[in-house]
Amino acid sequence: MAKPAEEKADNLTIEKDVGQGLPPILDDDSFGNGNRSNGGDSDRPINSAVLAMLLFIGAEVMFFAGIIGAFIVLRFGANDWPPPGQPRLPVVVTGINTAILLLSGLTMFKTKRLLKDWHREKILHGLTITALLGALFLAVQGFEWTRLLGFGFTLSSNIYGTVFYTLIGCHALHVLGAVIWLTIVASRLRMNSPAYSANNHVGIKLSGMYWYLVVALWPVLYGLVYFN
Amino acid sequence: MLDWLPPSISTVGGEIDKFFYVIYYITTVVFFLVAGTMIYFLIRYRYKEGREVKYTHGNTTLEIIWTVVTLVALIVLALVSKPLWSKIKQELPPSSTVVQVTGKQFNWEILYPGPDGMFGTEDDYQIDNLLHVPVNQVVHIKLKALDVIHSFFVPVLRLKQDALPGREIMMWFEANKPGEYEIPCAELCGFGHSGMLGKLIVHSAEDYDAWVKSTWPEN
Amino acid sequence: MSEAAAVKDTPIEHAHQGFLKTYIFSTDHKMIAKQFLLLGLVMLMLGGGLVMLLRWQLAYPDKPLPLIGISETYMETGETETAMDRYWDEQFSKPEKEQSWIATRMPAGVISPNFYNTLFTMHATIMIFFVVMPILVGCFGNFLIPLMIGTRDMAFPVLNMLSFWVAVVSGVIILIGFFVPGGHAATGWTAYPPLSADPTWTGVDWGQNLWCFSLIFLGISSMMGSINYITTIINMRAPGMTFMRLPLTIWSLFIVAILLLLALPVLTSALAMLLFDRMAGTSFFNASGGGDPLLWQHLFWFFGHPEVYVLILPAMGIGSEILSVFSRKPIFGYHAMVYAMVSIAGLGWIVWGHHMFQSGMNPALGTTFMISTMVIAVPSAIKTFNWLGTLWGGNIQFTVPMLNALAFVSMFVIGGLSGIYMASTPVDIFIHDTYYIVAHIHYVVFGGSLFGIFAAITFWFPKMFGRMLGSKLGKIHFWITFAAFNCTFFPMHILGVGGHMRRIANPLQYEFLQQFEGLNIFITMSAFTLGMAQLIFIFNVFYSMFKGKKAEDNPWKANTVEWTAATPPPHGNFAEIPTIYHGPYEYNAPGIDEDYLPQTSQATIATDGNGKQ
């Protein structure tokens, strides 16, 4: 993100562009350009919104570290794992589902590469596909959950159910949030919102970063929870 | 300050107190050095119009010296603490006396295995809050909790161990002075936590035999 | 945003906003700072009030409180003597459900055991999460970061405002807890399950739930705050303000923000599990359901230890700042100070087990945690030595902020040294969960953080409110507080050495604690004095806010950038973004006429033969 030298001279306008299309709480524009451009090292290494997103992801990772830590303590503290008489978790279906989610990571990766040259249509296309893959992932998860619940396997049925639904549920909620976010970004892009343009697409980038988080977390959870 | 320590009646109590004293002396000296230096500086360099001030940003050699000295001192303290800690909490000297103590709101439930030395048999004897042990013998305590976390604390033995629901923790001690002592609970366990109190009765050899006889008369 | 360009160098124009935008939903970091300060001070009075009740009970267990309790006559003869007697008479004739708030918690004016537990739980929760954090991190983080690094505001002003209001929501939730049936949380600020995980064990139902919710909200608030702080410090520094020219206050806040960002989510995850256990029938912490009570302790202290450094680090930064200013001398070992704080932040993650030595955790782990804990005491020692080095050869002015900063240093030394006893595992067997720990906590958090807060408020008051804080009252407050503080908390070491457990409502129930009755009464008297003395401070703050002497821009002749701003700084802080030429602590530099050298001054320091500045 190091700024090219020629931009420095006029970093007022550059910075200005970068700020648009962001969630309102990440809008740092209360002084017009005054704050963002005048303050700060002239060679600021990283865009503020991107940095904020990275930090937020750091916090999310620690949250998951907390529940994954709990899982590890409980799983390795247990005598039998899984406890006898529990339904088998759908390893294969979820494996396919894992592939779906990883694929969505790939489509997001491709989409983000298009940002620089601003192929608006293709970007929109990429975002839509990514969001759809995410939604498909959620649908499959939901379907498997209803089956498991049908077996009487619930959050409170035993510690196995507890950790399963907590870990997988927390992740699913995050995927849901990410899908909603992508949907909003995609529809704004579709409506030709002035929020995004060739040299102003941090808003899209942030949603992509968050998407990477939910994709990257999944294989870890899948490996931990589904394989005994 | 350490005069306030309760009397010690266990074999390890004196060793713990020794550490207490050593740290006490070291920290007291350090404290008076630091506080003394500070007060000296405050008086010596108190504000005076036009006083010449030493313009310095620090001294790397000094930094290294005091870092290394404190680091070494503290690590040494940790290393010498370790054997005693292991002796108390990790090793388990053999013993023929085992008692099960279960913390429950708000009593210590004491279970003696009886003459057969086994729990869960006919001759078990259970009573709340009275822990009878012989003097000068290693006693094993099987520590459990029924409901919430409690903490088995015997100040005169310098012994403290939390009792966890769902776990059994083996502890040991050897009391070397007959008498009656208190066993408070040291971990918040609810509104009755204050006053959750058992009694440790350390018997002399004869007394202990008498107590055993009166408790299990058949044998 | 077409006016944006025009506004760029005249940010002051934004000042004319409506009442709501200026005082309530302000996005100005200075107003948010004041809001946090107000929140903190109000909560300080509440938290302090709670502990007065608690101290009464410890000195005079199960005796009716003065004023509201029943009279002796009534107790002995049953005759109502005072108005309160008649009140209690009336209350007791009612069925329990209809009795008043006070009657269910303090029947006849005697603190009930459950309410006692609520008192210390809420005292600690409020002091830690709603006093020290809002003031040190919320208020001074907000006030100082933009001003000291020379920028107009936080990176994300709206996020900043939200952070405050979420903290308010959290505060309101915690206050509601006092009024729900079953009473407020009563399991200590550490809330160990299974006690906290199931209402059957305490009788507390929604109180504990609200406690969890409140802290979850506070976690969100802190996360927003810390993201903002970190981004601002990394991205918004004025030209020339390199990291190694940052005031130590900013360094400490920077590190604190990182700790908060990474530690609080772990607490949030634990709180979520606790809520699940309480409300959804899971058994994370319930052994009979396959859970593990120690899991909570690991998660809690993994958060908890970084958290205690969150409480002290800003005070360390502020203390360094003030020591240097009033010694008229550069801080001794600036780099060492920075590295010490950085290593505290690193080591802080691997010492949590020292709170769990006696918990039933594998004793082999205890040894590991003992070693890491010993190591983490080193940076604190380094800082102390550097503070002494700063005083050495200075020209020390005993202003009110300086007095408080000196108290901070000396009290922190005691707190740090007492930590070493507990770090040694065999000694900790005896003093764990006794008043020794209580003494330690208060020497670091009251002696450290709160004196740091007093120092900070008295130091930056002129810049915040444009008026000087009354220094006579400031000194009176300081000396009473300092004396009463030591009389209150030092004897607690003795209680601890005597084996006096913490969190017990009535020490007289124990034979071996009878001897401490007198000491407990003494502590209580000192605590009352200490509490009363804080009213002086509160009065002084609010009186000076409106009636104090008008302050100049730089009353202490300090170097850091905030003193170059107008007083109080307008919306947007600086007429022009400053450029930084020097480190923050160039006092009495050679070749400079004045005894201070603002960071923005272009004057150059004469270098000596060694090429050192």
Ligand code: HEM
């Ligand atoms: C100088 C190095 C320090 C060392 C070696 C140290 C060591 C310890 C140890 C071993 C404990 C656990 C004692 C027990 O429960 O048995 C403890 C508790 C505690 N420490 Fe420290 N500490 C240090 C500094 C601090 C600082 C700077 C703070 C906060 C500002 C702090 C705040 C606390 C608190 C609040 C507790 C009690 C928590 C509770 O159980 O409620 N400590 N400390």
Ligand SMILES: [Cu+2]
């Ligand atoms: Cu208890």
Ligand SMILES: [Cu+2]
């Ligand atoms: Cu700690």
